[in-house]
Amino acid sequence: EAQVTQNPRYLITVTGKKLTVTCSQNMNHEYMSWYRQDPGLGLRQIYYSMNVEVTDKGDVPEGYKVSRKEKRNFPLILESPSPNQTSLYFCASSLSTPNTEAFFGQGTRLTVV
Amino acid sequence: AQKVTQAQTEISVVEKEDVTLDCVYETRDTTYYLFWYKQPPSGELVFLIRRNSFDEQNEISGRYSWNFQKSTSSFNFTITASQVVDSAVYFCALSEASYMDSNYQLIWGAGTKLIIKP
Numbered sequence: 001e002a003q004v005t006q007n008p009r010y011l012i013t014v015t016g017k018k019l020t021v022t023c024s025q026n027m028n029h030e031y032m033s034w035y036r037q038d039p040g041l042g043l044r045q046i047y048y049s050m051n052v053e054v055t056d057k058g059d060v061p062e063g064y065k066v067s068r069k070e071k072r073n074f075p076l077i078l079e080s081p082s083p084n085q086t087s088l089y090f091c092a093s094s095l096s097t098p099n100t101e102a103f104f105g106q107g108t109r110l111t112v113v
Numbered sequence: 114a115q116k117v118t119q120a121q122t123e124i125s126v127v128e129k130e131d132v133t134l135d136c137v138y139e140t141r142d143t144t145y146y147l148f149w150y151k152q153p154p155s156g157e158l159v160f161l162i163r164r165n166s167f168d169e170q171n172e173i174s175g176r177y178s179w180n181f182q183k184s185t186s187s188f189n190f191t192i193t194a195s196q197v198v199d200s201a202v203y204f205c206a207l208s209e210a211s212y213m214d215s216n217y218q219l220i221w222g223a224g225t226k227l228i229i230k231p
Contacts, residue, residue: 031217033219035221040122040223041223042119042204042221042222042223042224043204043206043221044221045218045219048217048218050217056217058218059218088156090158092158097208097210097217098146098208098210098217098218098219099146099165099208099210100163101148101160101163102148102150102158102160102219103160104157104158106156106157107156107157
């Protein structure tokens with residue numbers, strides 16, 4: 001089954017404790033991205049990747065890191081989480097560019113206390 | 114700059130009514146793509162439609178229809194004979210990804226929460 005898998009689904013952590021949210025897709029997609037969803041703001045892009053070893057900042061990259069060492073994986077790293085990073089996070093993949101349909105993971109609800 | 118505006122924050126209708134969700138976009142490019150996604154209460158994001166800027170034909174899929182008008186930069190979504198299962202947040206999005214200017218972002222509207230009352 002074609003899918004994007006995110007883990008964990010829910011996470012509560014404390015300020016400053018490094019965490020990683022994993023994302024994996026099995027569709028051989030080139031384009032992957034991370035979004036955060038906050039009430040009234042829609043989805044805002046954090047980082048995206050056009051292919052292996054190619055990543056770039058989205059609209060709200062501060063406080064986040066990503067890596068794309070393999071085509072299928074695109075982890076999101078919060079080196080020192082802060083309460084303003086409490087949000088719902090989505091990973092997505094598309095065949096080649098964001099001009100094509102995006103497939104989304106189930107989302108990760110992160111709470112930073 | 115790219116921008117997507119969904120001015121309707123929340124719409125509430127009674128089941129079987131028709132409802133239109135508005136989407137207005139801004140772009141400088143002549144080639145771009147517009148999308149609608151649905152986010153039901155369970156939280157996942159579901160693709161509904163993709164339209165490129167060269168195809169202004171309206172699209173109908175069952176009770177769903179989309180009206181793309183370049184003259185008004187709008188890509189509106191209509192649900193006919195709404196049902197309770199249509200209750201969700203609906204997002205409109207714009208992409209003008211181009212290898213020429215290295216723009217690879219998908220820009221989203223804030224979403225419209227649609228409530229269908231039985």
